[in-house]
Amino acid sequence: MKKLKISVIPGDGIGREVVPETLRVLDRLAEVHGGVTFQYETHPWSCEYYLENGVMMPSDGMARLHQTDAIYLGAVGNPKLVPDHISLWGLLIKIRRECEQVINIRPAQYIEGVKSPLAEPNQFDFIVVRENSEGEYSEVGGRIHSGEDEIAIQNAVFTRKATERTIRYGFELAQKRKGRVTSATKSNGIVHSMPFWDDVFQEVSNSYPAIETESNHIDALAAFFVSKPQHFDVVVASNLFGDILTDLGATIMGSIGIAPAANINLNGKYPSMFEPVHGSAPDIIGQGIANPFGQLWTAKMMLDHLGFEELGSLLIKAIKETIGDGIKTKDLGGDSSTKEVIEHVMTKLL
Amino acid sequence: MKKLKISVIPGDGIGREVVPETLRVLDRLAEVHGGVTFQYETHPWSCEYYLENGVMMPSDGMARLHQTDAIYLGAVGNPKLVPDHISLWGLLIKIRRECEQVINIRPAQYIEGVKSPLAEPNQFDFIVVRENSEGEYSEVGGRIHSGEDEIAIQNAVFTRKATERTIRYGFELAQKRKGRVTSATKSNGIVHSMPFWDDVFQEVSNSYPAIETESNHIDALAAFFVSKPQHFDVVVASNLFGDILTDLGATIMGSIGIAPAANINLNGKYPSMFEPVHGSAPDIIGQGIANPFGQLWTAKMMLDHLGFEELGSLLIKAIKETIGDGIKTKDLGGDSSTKEVIEHVMTKLL
Ligand SMILES: CC(C)[C@H](C(=O)O)[C@@H](O)C(=O)O
Ligand SMILES: CC(C)[C@H](C(=O)O)[C@@H](O)C(=O)O
Numbered sequence: 001m002k003k004l005k006i007s008v009i010p011g012d013g014i015g016r017e018v019v020p021e022t023l024r025v026l027d028r029l030a031e032v033h034g035g036v037t038f039q040y041e042t043h044p045w046s047c048e049y050y051l052e053n054g055v056m057m058p059s060d061g062m063a064r065l066h067q068t069d070a071i072y073l074g075a076v077g078n079p080k081l082v083p084d085h086i087s088l089w090g091l092l093i094k095i096r097r098e099c100e101q102v103i104n105i106r107p108a109q110y111i112e113g114v115k116s117p118l119a120e121p122n123q124f125d126f127i128v129v130r131e132n133s134e135g136e137y138s139e140v141g142g143r144i145h146s147g148e149d150e151i152a153i154q155n156a157v158f159t160r161k162a163t164e165r166t167i168r169y170g171f172e173l174a175q176k177r178k179g180r181v182t183s184a185t186k187s188n189g190i191v192h193s194m195p196f197w198d199d200v201f202q203e204v205s206n207s208y209p210a211i212e213t214e215s216n217h218i219d220a221l222a223a224f225f226v227s228k229p230q231h232f233d234v235v236v237a238s239n240l241f242g243d244i245l246t247d248l249g250a251t252i253m254g255s256i257g258i259a260p261a262a263n264i265n266l267n268g269k270y271p272s273m274f275e276p277v278h279g280s281a282p283d284i285i286g287q288g289i290a291n292p293f294g295q296l297w298t299a300k301m302m303l304d305h306l307g308f309e310e311l312g313s314l315l316i317k318a319i320k321e322t323i324g325d326g327i328k329t330k331d332l333g334g335d336s337s338t339k340e341v342i343e344h345v346m347t348k349l350l
Numbered sequence: 351m352k353k354l355k356i357s358v359i360p361g362d363g364i365g366r367e368v369v370p371e372t373l374r375v376l377d378r379l380a381e382v383h384g385g386v387t388f389q390y391e392t393h394p395w396s397c398e399y400y401l402e403n404g405v406m407m408p409s410d411g412m413a414r415l416h417q418t419d420a421i422y423l424g425a426v427g428n429p430k431l432v433p434d435h436i437s438l439w440g441l442l443i444k445i446r447r448e449c450e451q452v453i454n455i456r457p458a459q460y461i462e463g464v465k466s467p468l469a470e471p472n473q474f475d476f477i478v479v480r481e482n483s484e485g486e487y488s489e490v491g492g493r494i495h496s497g498e499d500e501i502a503i504q505n506a507v508f509t510r511k512a513t514e515r516t517i518r519y520g521f522e523l524a525q526k527r528k529g530r531v532t533s534a535t536k537s538n539g540i541v542h543s544m545p546f547w548d549d550v551f552q553e554v555s556n557s558y559p560a561i562e563t564e565s566n567h568i569d570a571l572a573a574f575f576v577s578k579p580q581h582f583d584v585v586v587a588s589n590l591f592g593d594i595l596t597d598l599g600a601t602i603m604g605s606i607g608i609a610p611a612a613n614i615n616l617n618g619k620y621p622s623m624f625e626p627v628h629g630s631a632p633d634i635i636g637q638g639i640a641n642p643f644g645q646l647w648t649a650k651m652m653l654d655h656l657g658f659e660e661l662g663s664l665l666i667k668a669i670k671e672t673i674g675d676g677i678k679t680k681d682l683g684g685d686s687s688t689k690e691v692i693e694h695v696m697t698k699l700l
Contacts, residue, residue, distance in 0.1 A: 077538065084538035085545060093539070117577050119469045141505075141542035150510040152546035155491075160500040188427065188434035189443070189593065192491035195435060196502035219597035220629075226576055226601050227467050243539065244594060247569035251576050279570075 013280025014290035015074020056090030075280035099270035101263035108249030124229035130242025170236035184237035257291030318348035363630025364640035365424020406440030449620035451613035458599030474579035480592025520586035534587035607641030668698035
């Protein structure tokens with residue numbers, strides 16, 4: 001019997017509604033499989049926690065996360081309670097960085113039964129590999145002067161190591177898929193970091209002669225996600241560009257509530273973290289209508305990552321069948337509650 | 351009789367196909383109106399010019415532009431001939447900066463008869479006001495070390511002056527429209543420049559109590575352009591965010607070939623520049639199928655700017671009627687050539 005320790009951080013808003021419900025599904029999967037149990041260590045770290053304690057997580061928090069096999073997170077942030085840069089940099093981005101989750105993987109797929117805002121969603125199926133440790137998200141910079149003379153300087157920092165491993169990860173992934181890698185750039189307007197990104201992309205691509213490559217400026221690429229999403233296989237992107245592209249990817253799927261993400265630690269020193277793309281959606285808290293599919297799909301990515309691909313496949317099949325049966329939350333055009341979706345998914349896991 | 355001097359830069363690719371054709375339309379408009387003539391000074395500045403001369407424009411080029419009333423540009427860039435950062439920073443961005451065209455205005459509208467990739471395009475009608483002089487597009491930064499130790503640093507520079515005038519322009523515009531301003535931010539991830547942007551937005555908004563305001567992170571905002579474009583009125587954005595949002599705006603209109611832009615000089619010292627959102631599209635050169643509507647709409651913005659709103663209205667009416675008549679280029683789902691579109695537009699100008 002394999003015992004897996006999972007750190008659970010429901011976080012804010014609907015994170016607290018979907019996370020506990022989806023843990024029931026994980027337990028059912030463990031039961032079905034027989035050879036594994038999940039042991040959860042649940043943390044109340046959130047904006048409310050901050051209001052009480054003045055920090056987003058306790059000082060030994062990171063060490064406790066490090067002792068577990070994976071981190072399962074709901075959503076962080078509630079700007080009405082705590083400014084975003086405090087809540088995010090004190091918890092979500094802090095974990096990404098200190099657990100060295102250097103890559104963020106976000107698939108987007110056309111799902112039968114989910115209404116896309118696109119007229120012809122055309123069976124797209126792509127994965128964005130996002131740099132997750134540096135780039136435009138940097139604490140380097142500051143302000144000088146005040147009033148009309150004030151200036152803010154923001155430094156984006158791109159290292160060879162982080163850029164290369166992100167791009168290389170994309171090529172490795174593409175080898176197991178359709179064999180095409182698209183690079184998100186903006187070297188026509190951003191003249192230091194992006195030409196550097198392009199150079200590394202070019203160099204890495206030389207070691208993968210069988211992979212088809214292309215570079216698109218982020219403005220055009222964002223537009224192509226709308227006009228021809230079926231074209232893409234693997235897209236490699238900087239932290240900011242990956243952030244923008246994956247919200248677009250989630251949107252063309254029909255709802256940001258359905259899209260999953262995995263923050264991957266590559267060196268094996270710390271756990272990886274699994275969180276849906278959606279945020280805490282404070283506007284719909286307490287109504288029982290939060291979409292749990294993104295969180296469930298995220299659980300599938302966690303199962304795959306932990307070596308239980310069989311359970312991961314069972315789960316994604318159950319997700320798709322449930323949607324196919326019309327058991328959908330409001331954002332997907334249905335009228336089922338969070339709990340009803342979960343119950344229905346459970347019936348599919350036998 | 352008013353004589354207006356227009357600098358014309360067809361530039362690269364389809365710029366050379368649509369610009370001369372649309373000048374015929376401008377001349378017809380002048381004829382119809384009677385009180386104005388346009389005098390064109392056409393410049394061959396382009397990637398080919400660079401290959402011959404080693405520069406994108408001659409040393410007295412800028413001075414010649416300064417002596418005219420407006421700049422009418424097609425498209426710049428052909429990465430097969432000249433790297434983008436050379437062609438763009440040597441011509442397009444150089445003109446934006448040296449003619450102090452500090453704001454870039456880009457409308458997006460649902461146009462009857464143009465097929466949008468959205469299932470329900472819903473009559474959207476918004477304008478993106480883009481900061482056009484600084485921000486993420488900066489030459490400040492560089493690289494250090496080489497090989498596996500290489501690092502690229504890119505500085506984004508946000509001044510109070512440029513940030514404030516962009517945001518203020520947006521509020522002024524919203525007062526004449528639906529009264530809503532949306533700010534594109536990313537202060538949860540980008541912790542110096544974007545909180546600064548937010549502060550200025552907040553402060554400017556205090557002087558416009560009647561205007562409804564909201565801030566969206568760029569990832570969510572890009573998604574909303576797809577899921578609820580009808581929500582927006584005026585969107586204010588940094589240079590990079592405005593770039594991304596306006597390609598999305600053009601795309602949901604049905605084709606990037608139809609979207610116009612105006613680079614506005616606010617201090618009256620130098621001419622403003624009018625260029626469509628689309629690029630040089632080297633892949634379709636020489637086929638006579640380039641979409642001239644974006645260039646025409648850009649001409650409408652130039653006419654409005656020069657005080658000939660009556661002609662501007664006549665032109666946009668002719669554009670919409672032509673599309674309504676089904677006279678459309680391939681990218682819009684039609685089969686008309688560039689010339690056929692122009693001929694049809696001309697018949698509408700009487
Ligand atoms: C060509 C490029 C530098 C330019 C920009 O990013 O400003 C273009 O995309 C635009 O939007 O006008
Ligand atoms: C909340 C925010 C900091 C975060 C990000 O930009 O990384 C989110 O948008 C995401 O994509 O996970």
